[in-house]
Amino acid sequence: MSRARPAAVxxxxxxxxxxxxxxxxxxxxxGAESLHNGAVFTAGWTRVRIEALSPTVVRVRYSADxxxxxPPSIAVLPGAFPAAPPSVKLERTDGAYxxxxxxxxxxxxxxxxxxxxxxxxxxxxxxxxxxxPALFNxxxxxxxxxxxxxxxxxxxxxxxxxxxxRNSAFTFWTTDAWLWQExxxxxxxxxxxxxxxxxxxxxxxxxxxxxxxxxxxxxEYRDAYSFGAEDGPADYYFFYGPTAKDVIRDYTALVGRxxxxxxxxxxxxxxxxxxxxxxxxxxxxxxxxKRRIPADVLYMDxxxxxxxxxxxxxxxxxxxLPGMVRSLGESGFKVVxxxxxxxxxxxxxxxYDTGMAGGHFVHRPDGAVHVGKSWPGDTVYPxxxxxxxxxxxxxxxxxxxxxxxxxxxxDMNEPAVEDSDLPIDTVYxxxxxxxxxxxxxxxxxxxxxxxxxxxxxxxxxxxxxxLLTRAGWAGTQRYAATWxxxxxxxxxxxxxxxxxxxxxxxxxxxxxxxxxxxxxGFSSGPxxxxxxxxxxxxxFNPLFRNHAEEHTRPREPWTDGPEHEAVRRKFIExxxxxxxxxxxxxxxxxxxxxxxxxxxxxxxPEEPGxxxxxxxxxxxxxxxxxPKVWDIPGxxxxxxxKGKWFDYWTGEPVEGGNALRVDPPLDTMPVYAxxxxxxxxxxxxxxxxxxxxxxxxxxxxxxxxxxxDVYADDGDSFAFRRGGFLRLSFSCAQRPDxxxxxxxxxxxxxxPWFREIAIRAYxxxxxxxxxAFDGKPISGWxxxxxxxxxxxxxxxxxxxxxxxxxxxxxxxxx
Numbered sequence: 001m002s003r004a005r006p007a008a009v010x011x012x013x014x015x016x017x018x019x020x021x022x023x024x025x026x027x028x029x030x031g032a033e034s035l036h037n038g039a040v041f042t043a044g045w046t047r048v049r050i051e052a053l054s055p056t057v058v059r060v061r062y063s064a065d066x067x068x069x070x071p072p073s074i075a076v077l078p079g080a081f082p083a084a085p086p087s088v089k090l091e092r093t094d095g096a097y098x099x100x101x102x103x104x105x106x107x108x109x110x111x112x113x114x115x116x117x118x119x120x121x122x123x124x125x126x127x128x129x130x131x132x133p134a135l136f137n138x139x140x141x142x143x144x145x146x147x148x149x150x151x152x153x154x155x156x157x158x159x160x161x162x163x164x165x166r167n168s169a170f171t172f173w174t175t176d177a178w179l180w181q182e183x184x185x186x187x188x189x190x191x192x193x194x195x196x197x198x199x200x201x202x203x204x205x206x207x208x209x210x211x212x213x214x215x216x217x218x219x220e221y222r223d224a225y226s227f228g229a230e231d232g233p234a235d236y237y238f239f240y241g242p243t244a245k246d247v248i249r250d251y252t253a254l255v256g257r258x259x260x261x262x263x264x265x266x267x268x269x270x271x272x273x274x275x276x277x278x279x280x281x282x283x284x285x286x287x288x289x290k291r292r293i294p295a296d297v298l299y300m301d302x303x304x305x306x307x308x309x310x311x312x313x314x315x316x317x318x319x320x321l322p323g324m325v326r327s328l329g330e331s332g333f334k335v336v337x338x339x340x341x342x343x344x345x346x347x348x349x350x351x352y353d354t355g356m357a358g359g360h361f362v363h364r365p366d367g368a369v370h371v372g373k374s375w376p377g378d379t380v381y382p383x384x385x386x387x388x389x390x391x392x393x394x395x396x397x398x399x400x401x402x403x404x405x406x407x408x409x410x411d412m413n414e415p416a417v418e419d420s421d422l423p424i425d426t427v428y429x430x431x432x433x434x435x436x437x438x439x440x441x442x443x444x445x446x447x448x449x450x451x452x453x454x455x456x457x458x459x460x461x462x463x464x465x466x467l468l469t470r471a472g473w474a475g476t477q478r479y480a481a482t483w484x485x486x487x488x489x490x491x492x493x494x495x496x497x498x499x500x501x502x503x504x505x506x507x508x509x510x511x512x513x514x515x516x517x518x519x520x521g522f523s524s525g526p527x528x529x530x531x532x533x534x535x536x537x538x539x540f541n542p543l544f545r546n547h548a549e550e551h552t553r554p555r556e557p558w559t560d561g562p563e564h565e566a567v568r569r570k571f572i573e574x575x576x577x578x579x580x581x582x583x584x585x586x587x588x589x590x591x592x593x594x595x596x597x598x599x600x601x602x603x604x605p606e607e608p609g610x611x612x613x614x615x616x617x618x619x620x621x622x623x624x625x626x627p628k629v630w631d632i633p634g635x636x637x638x639x640x641x642k643g644k645w646f647d648y649w650t651g652e653p654v655e656g657g658n659a660l661r662v663d664p665p666l667d668t669m670p671v672y673a674x675x676x677x678x679x680x681x682x683x684x685x686x687x688x689x690x691x692x693x694x695x696x697x698x699x700x701x702x703x704x705x706x707x708x709d710v711y712a713d714d715g716d717s718f719a720f721r722r723g724g725f726l727r728l729s730f731s732c733a734q735r736p737d738x739x740x741x742x743x744x745x746x747x748x749x750x751x752p753w754f755r756e757i758a759i760r761a762y763x764x765x766x767x768x769x770x771x772a773f774d775g776k777p778i779s780g781w782x783x784x785x786x787x788x789x790x791x792x793x794x795x796x797x798x799x800x801x802x803x804x805x806x807x808x809x810x811x812x813x814x
Contacts, residue, residue: 394455
């Protein structure tokens with residue numbers, strides 16, 4: 001058979017399938033060709049290419065094209081796995097072809113073309129459904145996988161509902177989901193990445209197809225789940241794991257990770273739709289400082305523009321924008337402005353004139369520039385699929401960058417317009433290749449963020465700026481943080497923020513948050529208690545932003561009187577004291593993709609009962625947060641994993657493996673520190689740019705595998721990429737007669753703010769007899785309630801602190 005014939009047969013089959021509205025399988029294997037890192041199979045009317053990109057990542061592509069041609073992926077990074085791909089050995093047996101990737105195996109059934117992924121022990125990790133592995137209908141396809149009865153499913157980016165996605169079905173089509181609820185789908189982002197896990201073992205799938213797609217996790221088939229799209233390539237990646245952390249590392253290596261943000265982006269952020277003049281901004285900044293409530297960011301929503309035209313400023317309300325930004329900067333505030341992709345079709349506006357001259361707007365099929373309706377009236381829309389357009393767009397931020405604006409908020413970029421969406425037949429010039437909105441819709445927000453990010457780097461090449469986006473595709477975390485969109489001021493929305501943010505983190509979006517207090521509460525919400533509880537929870541989210549619709553009641557921390565203000569201040573202060581821990585966690589995320597906000601199963605994969613637990617979560621690997629998220633008086637249950645824990649606020653030991661019943665008063669949210677961790681803290685500051693005055697504090701929670709670390713740099717520039725950073729690691733070891741704490745030698749030349757280290761060791765249980773620093777006895781320490789406090793000088797050399805305790809009391813005589 002000639003190479004041209006399978007393509008013709010496939011076209012006929014697809015046409016027949018489309019006409020009959022039936023799903024067709026690919027059929028059995030009729031040929032196999034070995035490659036260095038995989039194989040190409042002929043199966044009925046198609047060809048399937050299976051390649052190992054690394055020892056734990058496999059790519060599978062179905063195609064009628066013998067060249068497996070497709071445009072470059074927007075999501076996948078070139079050279080994601082820099083090591084040479086592993087060699088793969090192809091073997092034929094009576095019933096199957098085996099691709100051996102070291103000790104792992106991909107098995108292809110010769111009769112049904114069912115693909116199975118086997119681990120080193122020969123056990124099936126994941127497999128196609130044996131009766132319906134891959135199905136095609138016209139241009140649509142779905143890939144069907146067997147679904148074990150106890151397997152749990154996570155990820156899929158920005159989707160509402162439960163932590164465990166099992167028994168749900170989702171559509172991938174980025175959508176302006178104003179006032180979304182738990183059952184709303186689709187919503188703002190499309191990230192077709194699935195993490196599957198069961199009692200400590202995990203694997204993953206990523207479908208690299210931007211057309212309208214779906215994941216069905218047990219709705220259509222009781223014994224199978226499926227994923228696919230209405231058009232485009234059947235092209236997916238399989239991640240072997242074997243742990244959930246391994247899957248996340250491999251997936252984020254493939255599509256990219258959140259870059260290390262500026263330190264101030266981890267501080268408290270205040271926003272509101274109607275902060276619409278310079279006087280309001282300066283007044284709020286002064287109020288934060290007067291009340292001693294730490295804060296770093298104020299937002300300018302779209303009302304700062306002239307007639308809602310992008311890249312304009314209403315000079316009546318902001319007569320001296322650079323002066324306002326400079327004044328706010330002197331009191332420690334950064335300014336983030338909203339930015340819309342819509343360009344008013346108005347001659348005389350720089351964006352419109354230069355965009356038309358450069359051919360930077362999307363077209364109708366007849367070649368005319370598409371003109372739609374949006375907030376400023378007649379509107380044109382940038383063709384972000386085109387590299388020249390992205391470069392032009394990035395240059396439009398020059399005046400804002402000169403004014404000192406440090407962050408930009410790309411809103412409404414699903415894209416959402418008054419016409420609801422761009423017409424499906426809108427034409428893009430994808431660098432010489434014609435593409436329509438069917439393919440580009442889900443990519444629009446990501447490409448806008450790429451254009452903004454790269455443009456700002458050209459304008460400020462050694463300054464870390466901050467981007468926030470509502471819409472995105474897999475890999476958008478390379479450019480921007482995100483939030484969960486237009487939520488409401490209800491206890492339910494606070495509660496569902498936890499599984500929502502956890503799944504975003506598992507999907508690679510490690511810097512994410514929600515609108516604290518709810519974006520839309522109409523005129524009534526949120527209640528004072530709800531706002532305070534949400535502020536407590538928000539202090540332990542990666543992104544801590546209070547934002548609201550203009551017609552809602554005020555949301556600033558001092559709203560609702562002195563009692564609520566004091567509690568909200570307490571938790572904002574707690575976050576700023578934890579800043580070394582947060583920043584260290586985000587630096588880890590930039591290298592490994594590991595989220596700062598984590599579901600319990602990620603740290604305790606063998607623990608029964610945590611697979612669907614979204615009532616509590618881990619903040620890093622050391623702190624368990626159990627917020628009050630139900631508007632029900634009385635106790636609720638916190639299920640602590642097995643082992644020893646400590647109350648984070650008091651240092652009191654708590655035994656895990658039990659269902660704790662807690663009823664926290666308004667000024668308390670349960671947080672527990674894991675035994676075996678060392679958590680760095682700093683003295684309180686009013687903003688991230690203020691130098692802490694005092695020692696770096698290490699809170700030591702003795703236990704197995706006791707460790708911790710801290711990362712520091714200037715928090716603002718890219719000097720860390722040139723070696724300008726500091727990394728310290730810490731450990732502790734329990735002895736029968738005491739405790740040893742070790743501080744590593746400095747890694748990196750950066751000079752930090754601290755000159756001393758304060759050790760606060762908990763759970764000692766017996767009277768402290770003596771303390772030695774680097775082998776020499778020291779004084780000045782204090783001990784009470786089973787905890788020791790001591791300060792020691794810090795140098796760049798390694799150091800040790802030995803704590804000697806009284807001998808344990810003898811057992812009572814019989």
